[in-house]
Amino acid sequence: MSPIADRLAEVHSRLERAARECGRDPATIRLIAVSKRHEPAAMRAAYEAGQRDFGESYVQELTQKAEVLGDLPDMRLHLIGHLQRNKAKQAVRAASAVHTVDSTRLADELGKRAAPVAPSRAFPIGGATSDKLVVFVEVNVGEEPQKSGCRPEELSAVLDAIEGQPALRLAGLMTVPPYTDDPTGARPYMDRLVDLRDRHGGPGRLPEISLGMSHDLEQAVFAGTTIVRVGTAIFGPREPVR
Ligand SMILES: *Cc1c(COP(=O)(O)O)cnc(C)c1O
Numbered sequence: 001m002s003p004i005a006d007r008l009a010e011v012h013s014r015l016e017r018a019a020r021e022c023g024r025d026p027a028t029i030r031l032i033a034v035s036k037r038h039e040p041a042a043m044r045a046a047y048e049a050g051q052r053d054f055g056e057s058y059v060q061e062l063t064q065k066a067e068v069l070g071d072l073p074d075m076r077l078h079l080i081g082h083l084q085r086n087k088a089k090q091a092v093r094a095a096s097a098v099h100t101v102d103s104t105r106l107a108d109e110l111g112k113r114a115a116p117v118a119p120s121r122a123f124p125i126g127g128a129t130s131d132k133l134v135v136f137v138e139v140n141v142g143e144e145p146q147k148s149g150c151r152p153e154e155l156s157a158v159l160d161a162i163e164g165q166p167a168l169r170l171a172g173l174m175t176v177p178p179y180t181d182d183p184t185g186a187r188p189y190m191d192r193l194v195d196l197r198d199r200h201g202g203p204g205r206l207p208e209i210s211l212g213m214s215h216d217l218e219q220a221v222f223a224g225t226t227i228v229r230v231g232t233a234i235f236g237p238r239e240p241v242r
Contacts, residue, residue, distance in 0.1 A: 004042060005049035007234050008033070011217070015228065018221035029221060032078050034213075034231030036061060037238040040068045046234065047072055053123070055099075055229050057081030059091045066094035074120045080174075080210075080229055082148040089113045096123045097134035099174040099210050099229075102150040104161035110135065111165025125171045126207045132169035135162055136210050141192045142178035149175060152196055159200060172208030172226070173197050183216035190216075190223035 011031065019026040034055040035043045043054055043065065055078045056062035062077050069075055076096035083091055083100050088109045091098060096117055101107050114133040122129035137158050140149030150158050155173075162170045173196060177189035190211055197206045212220025212228035220228055231238065 002045045002049070004045040004234060007236075008046055008049050008051060011230055011233050014217060014233075015221060018218040021218075022222050024221065024224075028226060030227050032080070032210075032227060032229045033234050034080065034229050035065070035235060036081070036231065038231075038235045040065055042235050043069060043075075044072075047075060051234075052076055053078060053096075055080040055231070059083065059087040063090055063094045076121055076123050078123070078229075085109045092133055095133070096121045097136070097171065099136040100138040100148065101135045101158065101162065102138045102140075102148055103154075104157050107135070107158060107161035107165060107168070111162075111168050114165075114167035116167075123171075125169060130169055132167055134169050134171045136171050136174040136208065137162070138174045138176075139193060139196060141175045141189045141196070144178055147176065152192075155196060155200060159205075170206070172206040172210065174210035176213075177211075177216070183219045186216050187219050187223060190220060190225070194224050 015029055016026045032053045032055040033046050033051050036057040052074055053076045058081055062079055066077055077094055078097045078099055079091050079095045080099045085106055092114045116131035117133060123134045125134055138149040139152060139155055140147050162168050173193055175193045177186040180186055208227055209225045210227040211225040214230050214233035217228045
């Protein structure tokens with residue numbers, strides 16, 4: 001096995017252990033391999049080991065990887081970094097899902113720009129695929145000034161804006177909790193996101209929670225996440241931004 005296949009297997013066992021520990025079915029937790037600032041070859045190795053969902057933070061990098069890896073017909077790219085409205089058109093051409101909708105204006109722009117997603121690249125929500133662009137609302141639950149994401153009190157308007165766009169499929173909520181060395185420190189923020197979900201329609205309206213990274217994925221599973229976004233634990237450390 002390649003080192004990446006080994007590490008991917010290790011992440012799956014961490015997820016399974018955590019799910020067992022809190023009585024959840026591991027099949028209800030999906031893994032996005034965060035490949036930002038890693039080479040397409042590393043993504044190919046993960047793909048060969050069965051991984052299909054990949055997360056990218058920058059629109060330009062996502063677009064380039066979509067091109068270089070265009071021969072992998074059922075690979076899905078998720079945009080997990082902040083999206084500027086003037087890049088929405090570029091993003092929707094290559095992404096199966098956008099996890100970072102944080103304003104009504106961005107929701108409107110994505111709705112206007114979204115093109116039908118090919119069936120092989122559609123990310124299923126609630127067991128069903130459609131040709132709509134799957135979107136999540138990013139909420140800044142820690143209310144950290146340097147972070148993107150809407151404020152909790154703006155959430156309702158952003159959700160309504162998404163539901164007003166026929167080309168978008170509302171999947172759920174996403175956040176990056178404030179960093180703490182001890183992953184249990186992130187737990188109150190994770191619980192806050194799940195609580196927001198429950199106060200804005202619950203799993204019927206918002207079936208997915210996108211939460212949990214390399215160092216805190218167990219805590220995210222305990223909090224009830226349905227999607228974890230894991231980079232370092234699969235691909236190793238990233239090149240610094242130049
Ligand atoms: C980079 C990134 C991740 C993955 O972080 P790791 O610590 O490498 O697992 C997850 N989510 C977002 C939004 C990221 O930018």
